[in-house]
Amino acid sequence: MEEIWLFSLMIFLMILAVQSQLKTGFYSSSCPNVEAIVRSTVESYYNKDPTIAPGLLRLHFHDCFVQGCDGSVLIAGSSAEQNSLANTGLRGFEVIEDAKSQLEAKCPGVVSCADILALAARDAVDLSDGPSWSVPTGRRDGRISLSSQASNLPSPLDSISVQRKKFADKGLDDHDLVTLVGAHTIGQTECRFFSYRLYNFTTTGNSDPTINQDFLFQLQALCPNKGNGLRKVSLDTDSPAKFDVSFFKNVRDGNAVLESDQRLWGDPNTQSVVQSYAGNIRGLLGLRFDYEFRKAMIKLGNVEVKTGTQGEIRKVCSKVN
Template identity: 85%
Template sequence: MEVMWLLCSLVILVMCLTVQAQLKTGFYSSTCPRAEAIVRSTVESYFNKDPTIAPGLLRLHFHDCFVQGCDGSILISGSSAEKNALPNLGLRGFEVIDDAKSQLEATCPGVVSCADILALAARDAVDLSDGPSWSVPTGRRDGRTSLSSQASNLPSPLDPVSVQRQKFSAKGLDDHDLVTLVGAHTIGQTECRFFSYRLYNFTTTGNSDPTINQAFLSQLQTLCPKTGDGLRKVPLDKDSPAKFDVSFFKNVRDGNGVLESDQRLWGDSNTQRVVQNYAGNIRGLLGLRFDYEFPKAMVKMSSIEVKIGGQGEIRKVCSKFN
């Protein structure tokens, strides 16, 4: 059984690397030279009005890639579409992608895919949040299927590390990729309803999650009172929620992770090692290391099961099939 699992993982990894090689940096250099600049200016205009759009765009790309690959299927509207699956109901940033697509269609119609816009917008969102920038291989095409029923494999804030590992491994991503990509939570937010059980009724006996730092527990209980508004938003990084840095990993190390799935990364020896490497003690040097590793993990994730060549389509409007 273990041998079969290993063989399957190797096949998925080889497929991902092969596709990644077929995507190309500067894919639109001759067909739509201003493509990346148009996406960047669009993201920047929304970011300047509301910086919290950055984690929204990053999450939108992540959720797209984990269902049917990075093919823009998350953008399709419709009652049975992927975006209506329970794990996707809080997604935001659709208007940014639609705006960029509208401008691109006016400049070079039928050329730039919605899937590529998602990948470029995620990169720009990180860069605008004082994080790293990187060259995004492009050439993805848009999928022709979007079903909410296929979104069941998305990671959940309730997942133990073993389940997170299975879900990431199924996409050709290892423990290092898992921890590195979860580091995107350094600029994320969540709602009280997704973690308040940790504060008041962790094991249905009225206790709190013992892995939460006691001082931080009091802070969270103040932000999310027992009978309070479950929709209230709380930063996933209590120290520098608007800056893309290693603070998130220090919080996980110190018992200050907000989501159970994040804090559990410290309880597994393999993922703990990666968290510790990023958290460390010297902010500057280790911050640069995360800046180096995160782009690598993003390029790898952005290549999951992409459609290229004659596959799929180039949508005219991102929210509907041609």
């Protein structure tokens, strides 16, 4: 029992150590305008194309799940993370590079690409009528980026048990899982990632029985059998550009686009979280989701970060120094 207690204490102290190394205002002296520069850059791209918001949010999420939140997903190369199948469709790289270029001109060698990505994800949510939060900074950039290590990224095909393990491996629980998946309220996907649910769910020509019948017809109209698999469909068809609780209502009502999202309703633990966000009183529960999403994003942003003398501060986000 004493050994177990000592082990638990060591883990707790390690978590505290990471959290103490990341702090809000980390660049207050070394690069005081960092947040303003990142915000103005994200906003300029968002004003031209609001769909960049979910792109930046996904980019940060996918970064944190491989090698931790160290900007490794930004590194280019034939064998790098961004070229894995799980990272198909990642976008927003040019936004991060633009902000990095401006920051290098103001504060050379100071601000990490990993921190820029975390700040950009926050700003993307805020610009989409979602919550804002103070982002703890002080991350360092990783030097390793391998597509082979991206196999632990969540997939649209994942069962709840698989989703749960992937999140748990990063220190995230069921509540974090559902809350972070709620980011799909502003996301998009392509027909090819879910059309099997519409026409050949069990390879016998039937549809996924968990899809609401009216919604099934809508999806079939958007994604005809043997049609254009690259056509984009909003993951929240009710309010695709607004960060709200509509996504959770869709899951509750059988109107989720991805199989992995709909499965959140089939498990008692995740269903209770979905229900708490979906509810019936949109305003009150929407605020609650905003509050929980802030907490979950800060927790995600702490996953396996590199600080102090670990890693480096990249001069260009797409390649190591």
